[in-house]
Amino acid sequence: MASATASWLSPPTRTELIENLVSGVDRYNPSNVGILEDYLYHQIRSQEYDCLANLAILKLYQFNPDLFNPDVVINILLKALTSTPFPDFNLCVSLLDERLVNPNLDEPDPLPTILPLLTNLHHFLQQCRFPAFWAFYHSDDLESLRENYTVECVGFEDAIREVVAQAVKATFTRIDSGRLGSYIDLSGSDVEEFASKQGWSLDASTGIFAIPPNPDNQVESVVVQENIKLPQLVKVVSHSVQVK
Structure with missing residues (x-):
């Protein structure tokens, strides 16, 4: 970026x-x-x-x-x-x-x-x-x-x-050649040539292009871990008691 x-x-x-x-x-x-x-x-x-x-x-x-x-x-x-x-x-x-x-x-x-x-x-x-x-x-x-x-x-x-x-x-990580063709207004071998220039590989038996992984097309779970130390917890509890 x-x-x-x-x-x-x-x-x-x-x-x-x-x-x-x-x-x-x-x-x-x-x-x-x-x-x-x-x-x-x-x-x-x-x-x-x-x-x-x-x-x-x-x-x-x-x-x-x-x-x-x-x-x-x-x-x-x-x-x-x-x-x-x-x-x-x-x-x-x-x-x-x-x-x-x-x-x-x-x-x-x-x-x-x-x-x-x-x-x-x-x-x-x-x-x-x-x-x-x-x-x-x-x-x-x-x-x-x-x-x-x-x-x-x-x-x-x-x-x-x-x-x-x-x-x-x-x-996408995979896209059908027909769908891709409709997206780029090309058909037949022109679609394959375009995809090849992008670095996308075609499975000839299924007509599906595989798109290499990149940061945008990968879904990854994110684990957020918070570390709260005891003195911090004591302050929180103490403050809540004072509010009551």
């Missing part, structure tokens, strides 16, 4: 320039928004992720509504989805509550339409309703999102599958 937190605060792929923009006094300088937006699109293309840098963009939009770019916001939210169950998505949305729409946009703002759809996807992930996530993701309602945004976000679907894998590792 400590390693994950450190990586979240300062990803190893973050450059010194971005570090200075995120952590330094220039964080609220609107002239730097272009640099941060370019960095976001680098994340989109390279499968990297830097939540704090993306939050800095949204904060600049809050203070400078004329800079607002809905396409940037949607891409930030897509990247945040891939960090579930961490609270990145909600952190991003919280900075949009009081946003002002940029009146200088050449086209209608797509965010009011797409934000509820992204929120639904996030709810499915948070609730571990993975088949429902994929069904909704592939639905006609999200055709515009897929064709205009996720298609540009390299590795988006694989990143979601990694979210699923983390949940499966924390919950």
Whole structure:
């Protein structure tokens, strides 16, 4: 957990320039928004992720509504989805509550339409309703999102599958291949290939994958033993007598 937190605060792929923009006094300088937006699109293309840098963009939009770019916001939210169950998505949305729409946009703002759809996807992930996530993701309602945004976000679907894998590792010691396939939206040999990369072994006779033990999927009884010394017991009894 400590390693994950450190990586979240300062990803190893973050450059010194971005570090200075995120952590330094220039964080609220609107002239730097272009640099941060370019960095976001680098994340989109390279499968990297830097939540704090993306939050800095949204904060600049809050203070400078004329800079607002809905396409940037949607891409930030897509990247945040891939960090579930961490609270990145909600952190991003919280900075949009009081946003002002940029009146200088050449086209209608797509965010009011797409934000509820992204929120639904996030709810499915948070609730571990993975088949429902994929069904909704592939639905006609999200055709515009897929064709205009996720298609540009390299590795988006694989990143979601990694979210699923983390949940499966924390919950199961054994899982049927059909069930796993419905969770990760894959079938046949693709399921086996995915599970193999996770280090899960398949029993071909039963079609069940075995998931190695880890601190989250092991149920262990905890014995709590309290040692009370005689002088302490005397004080307790004495106090109870005085109360009476």
